[in-house]
Amino acid sequence: MESKVIFKLTCVLVACTLVVSAPSAEAMTCDFVFSKLFPCLNYISGSGGPVPSPCCAGIKSLNAAAKSTPDRKTACSCLTQAAKGVNGLNIKLIASIPNKCRVHIPFTLSPSTDCSKVR
Template sequence: MAALKLVCALVLCMLVVEPIATTAITCGDVTSKVAGCLSYLQNGGNVPKACCDGIRSLNMMARTTPDRQTVCGCLQTAAKAVKIKGNLAETLPAKCSVNIPYKISTSTNCKNVK
């Protein structure tokens, strides 16, 4: 009986101590979050609410340095694949009142993003 209690206690400790699993951000996640920004990034005008909502959501998802580096790289890949106005991309975080710790630009070195 004592052995069973010990096993139960160990299993309980493992469950409590086990870190919460997180999923890595993918470029698919990034493109789906910024899809609402495409017309603005190509044509200018007013920033759609859906765009800012996506930028905020993406920023909240990117909590770790590897996540932020992934997001940076995915944004660069997307920007190169679709013709956008780079100056609009750079000002997007400020227009959405989101603090992103790096410049959204194809010239940003994503390996240096913290």
């Protein structure tokens, strides 16, 4: 009888240890999104040309970090809100970044993107 109680207690302690020590995935934030795409700012507010390599590195890093649908929706929302709120951005240049950087993202970089449809 005592061994059953000890076994159950051990199982509970092991389960608690696993839950407490499990690494938690950090949620996508607009600060993270903006930090990755900050190197693109001069490009999207200018007249074009080649996309700077730090900009491409940022979009690739953001794409790799947005592993779940909620992460992708958050990234989309952050980007569309920023595009709506900043004057002087070239929308065509913004939309061209993924293609020029050879990165597939599941939504169009545009102020009019419906982020609720992102998967």
